[in-house]
Amino acid sequence: MHYTLRNKLPSTALFTTVDAVLNWGRLSSLWYLLFGTACCAIELMQTGGPRADLDRFGAVFRSSPRQSDLLIVAGTVTYKMASRIKRLYEQMADPKYVISMGSCSNCGGLFDLGYSVLRGIDKVIPVDVYVPGCPPRPEALTQGLLVLQEKIRKQRYLAREA
Amino acid sequence: MASTKTSAPVAFSDLLSALKGRFGDVVLAHRSDFGDDTVVVQRERWLDILQFLKDAPSLAFNYLVDLTCVDYFGQEPRFEMVVHLLAFESGKRLRVKARIPEEDATIASLAPLWRSANWLEREVYDMFGIRFVGHPDLRRILMYDEFEGYPLRKDYPLKKSQPRVPLLSPEREEEEGI
Numbered sequence: 001m002h003y004t005l006r007n008k009l010p011s012t013a014l015f016t017t018v019d020a021v022l023n024w025g026r027l028s029s030l031w032y033l034l035f036g037t038a039c040c041a042i043e044l045m046q047t048g049g050p051r052a053d054l055d056r057f058g059a060v061f062r063s064s065p066r067q068s069d070l071l072i073v074a075g076t077v078t079y080k081m082a083s084r085i086k087r088l089y090e091q092m093a094d095p096k097y098v099i100s101m102g103s104c105s106n107c108g109g110l111f112d113l114g115y116s117v118l119r120g121i122d123k124v125i126p127v128d129v130y131v132p133g134c135p136p137r138p139e140a141l142t143q144g145l146l147v148l149q150e151k152i153r154k155q156r157y158l159a160r161e162a
Numbered sequence: 163m164a165s166t167k168t169s170a171p172v173a174f175s176d177l178l179s180a181l182k183g184r185f186g187d188v189v190l191a192h193r194s195d196f197g198d199d200t201v202v203v204q205r206e207r208w209l210d211i212l213q214f215l216k217d218a219p220s221l222a223f224n225y226l227v228d229l230t231c232v233d234y235f236g237q238e239p240r241f242e243m244v245v246h247l248l249a250f251e252s253g254k255r256l257r258v259k260a261r262i263p264e265e266d267a268t269i270a271s272l273a274p275l276w277r278s279a280n281w282l283e284r285e286v287y288d289m290f291g292i293r294f295v296g297h298p299d300l301r302r303i304l305m306y307d308e309f310e311g312y313p314l315r316k317d318y319p320l321k322k323s324q325p326r327v328p329l330l331s332p333e334r335e336e337e338e339g340i
Contacts, residue, residue, distance in 0.1 A: 080306055083329040113320045115313035116305065124326065 019156050026069070026095060027058075027152040030145065033068040033088065034061040038075025040102040040135040052138035059145055065091040070148070071125075072141075076104040076111050077118045089125045097152070099144050100127045103134045110134065172220055172254060174199045180221065184214055200257040208243075208260050209270035209296075215247060215256065216275055223247035223256060226276035231262075231286045235316035239263040241292060245272070262292060271297035289314035 036044050048054050048061055062068045065088045077085060089098070100121050103109030108119035121127060128151060131144035172180075174194055178201070181189055188211060191202040203211050215223045227246040234240060241262040248255050262269055271294035272279035283294045284303040291312035294300055302309060308325045311318055 079309075079324050079326060082326060087329045115318060115322070115324075118326070119323070 018158050022157055023153050023155055027149040030057070030059045030070045030097070030148070030152075031062045031068050032059055032070040032072050032099075033065055033092070034063050035071065035088065036074040037077055037081055037085075038104060040074035040104070043135040043138060043141065044072060044074040044101065047138040047141045049138075052142055054142065054145065057142075057145055057149070065089075066093065068092050069095065070097045070099065072099045072101050073105040073121045073127075074101045074135075076109070077121050077124075078116045079118050080116070082118045082121070082124045085121065086124050097128045097148055098125055099129045099131060099141075099148060101131045101133075101141060101144070102136055103132065106130050106132065172252065177201075177221060177256070180218065181211065181214070184218075185211060198257060199255070200259065202259045202261070205243075205260045205262055205269055209272070209275075212245070212258065212272055212275055215258070221249065221254075222251055223249045223254070225250055226272065226278045226282075227255075229272065229279055229282035229286065231290045231292055231314075233290060233314065233316045241267060241290060243269055243286075243292070267291060268293040268295055270295050271300075273297050288312070291315065 036042075046052060048059075054060075059070070065071075069092070071085075071089055071092065073085065089096070098121075100106050104111060104117070105121040108114075108117055111117040112119060118124065129144045129148045131140055133140050136144070174192075177199070178189060178192060181201070181203075185207055188204045188207045189201050190204060193200050215221050225248040227248050229243070229245050232242045232244060234242060239261040241264070243260045243262060245258045246255065247258065260269065267290075269292060271283055273283060273294070274296060280298065281303060283292075283297055284299070284301060286292050287294060287297075287300055288302040288304050289312060301307070305313070306327065308327045310324060311322065
C-alpha cells in the first residue's frame with residue numbers, strides 16, 4: 001500500500017477500509033511493557049537488542065503500562081506476583097494484547113510442583129499468543145510477535161458481525 | 163584493632179557440664195561430628211537454656227546465626243528446631259536442637275533474646291506452622307496471609323493450588339483512593 005506511493009503522487013486521496021488502517025497502525029506499533037519475572041526476561045532483553053532487533057517490527061519497550069499495547073509475560077509467575085501482573089494489565093489502555101512467553105507462564109513449566117507458583121498466566125489474564133520454550137530463543141519470541149501481528153491484522157472493529 | 167576482652171574457647175565438655183550444673187538433665191543428646199558441637203535439649207526449657215548460653219560470661223553466644231526447622235515426617239516427635247549460635251569473643255560455634263511434637267507444635271520464641279530471631283521464626287512459622295510463644299509479631303513472611311497450609315511440611319500436597327487474592331483488599335483500596 002505504501003512504499004510504491006512514497007513521494008511520487010501529488011496531493012490525492014487513498015481508498016481503504018477503516019479496519020485495515022486501524023489494524024495496520026496497531027500491529028505496526030506494538031509497544032510492550034518493560035517487564036519480566038524470571039530468566040525469560042533475559043531472552044526478552046536479547047530480543048529487544050541489536051541482533052534480534054524487535055524494533056524493526058515497530059515494537060519498542062515502554063516503562064509504563066499506561067503507554068503499552070502489549071504485555072509480554074516473561075517468566076515464572078508466583079501467586080503473589082500474579083495479582084501484580086493483573087494490576088499492570090488493568091492499567092494498560094485498550095486495545096491491549098498479551099504474549100505468554102515460555103513454559104512457566106504458559107502452564108507452570110519447570111516449577112509446576114512449586115508451592116508458590118501459578119500454573120499458567122491465563123488463569124489470571126487473557127492470553128493472545130503462547131510462545132513455547134524454556135526459555136524461548138529470540139527468534140521464537142519474534143515469531144510470536146509476528147503471529148500476534150497477523151492476528152491483529154484480521155481484527156474487525158467497525159464491520160457488523162456476520 | 164584487638165579486642166581487650168579475649169577469652170579462651172570453652173571446651174565442649176565444659177559447656178555440657180555447665181548446662182548440667184545449671185539445669186540438670188536437660189541435654190537429651192550431644193555429639194561433635196566433624197567438629198560441629200551439637201546439643202539436643204528439652205523443648206520445655208528452650209528459652210531458659212538459650213538465655214543461659216547467651217548470658218553466661220564463659221559462653222557468651224551473643225550472635226544467633228541461623229534458626230530453622232526440619233520435618234522428620236513419620237518420626238515422633240515430628241519436628242526439630244535447629245539454632246546455630248556464634249560467640250564473637252571466642253569464635254566458638256554451637257548448634258542447639260529441640261524436638262517438637264506435631265500435636266503441640268509450639269516452642270518459646272527467641273526474639274526477646276536475639277532480634278535476628280524475629281524474621282527467622284516468622285519464616286519457620288510460615289513454612290512449617292510452628293507457633294512461637296512470646297513472638298512479638300507472628301505473621302507469615304514469605305507467603306501471603308490467605309495462603310493455605312504450610313508448604314515445607316512433607317505432607318503438603320504437591321499439586322495444591324492456592325487462593326488468588328486481589329493485590330489490595332477492598333478496604334485498602336478505599337483507604338488509598340484507588
